[in-house]
Amino acid sequence: MIKKTWLMFFAGSAFLALSTAPQARPDENTGTALHIDIPTRLEKANVVIDMAHLVFGGDDPFALGDIHLLAADFRAWNTKGTIVVVLHGDAAYLVLNDESYNAVRHVQTGNRYSGLLNELMKQGVQLELCGATAKGNHWGNANLLPGVKVNTNAMVRLTQLEQEGYQMIYQ
Numbered sequence: 001m002i003k004k005t006w007l008m009f010f011a012g013s014a015f016l017a018l019s020t021a022p023q024a025r026p027d028e029n030t031g032t033a034l035h036i037d038i039p040t041r042l043e044k045a046n047v048v049i050d051m052a053h054l055v056f057g058g059d060d061p062f063a064l065g066d067i068h069l070l071a072a073d074f075r076a077w078n079t080k081g082t083i084v085v086v087l088h089g090d091a092a093y094l095v096l097n098d099e100s101y102n103a104v105r106h107v108q109t110g111n112r113y114s115g116l117l118n119e120l121m122k123q124g125v126q127l128e129l130c131g132a133t134a135k136g137n138h139w140g141n142a143n144l145l146p147g148v149k150v151n152t153n154a155m156v157r158l159t160q161l162e163q164e165g166y167q168m169i170y171q
Contacts, residue, residue: 042073045081048166050158052089055171061094063171064116071123084161085120088130088154091171092137095129100143114145121147130154 047070055062071083087095095117098110121127129144132153141150151157162168 041077042079042081043077045074045079046084046161046164046166047081047169048084048086048158048161049169049171050154051085051087051091051171052154053171054091054094059112060116061091061113064113064120067120067125068116068123071120071125075123082126082166083124084126084128084166086128086130086151086154086157086161088133092129092133095127095145095148096139096143097145100139104137111145117145118147128157130157 049063049067051063057065067083067085073079074081074083093101093104094111094113096104096111098114101111101114102108117127126149127145127147128149128151129139130153131150134140134143134150144150158168
């Protein structure tokens with residue numbers, strides 16, 4: 001049975017990056033103090049994020065901010081492990097190159113998320129597109145941002161990674 005770990009686990013991580021020991025520190029934006037009661041740190045972790053649906057915080061997919069935060073925490077804490085993001089369903093268009101993004105989204109702006117996604121890949125996050133979603137949308141590798149990998153099928157890949165011990169986070 002798939003363990004359900006919600007992305008909300010990382011919602012408080014923004015504050016954990018400020019401190020790994022219990023102490024009150026003023027927030028830079030509000031001047032209010034936040035006391036961390038349960039400092040957490042990951043020494044080793046393999047995480048897979050199932051990104052099938054998009055929830056927006058303003059104009060950006062909320063999950064991208066959390067994934068950036070997780071990758072930054074991994075780097076700051078020297079966490080040993082891997083972060084894999086499996087995109088499928090209505091979230092899959094995020095990994096399209098500018099020309100394909102424009103055609104699919106009926107815009108002329110190019111993929112406004114490509115910079116965020118390229119930064120994630122530079123931080124070592126592996127982005128994977130569901131092959132079944134790609135086939136269903138008639139997308140080939142040439143339609144994707146450079147560096148995005150294609151798996152056979154998101155459901156099979158998520159199952160495989162969980163069987164390998166990855167912690168599943170649903171988006």
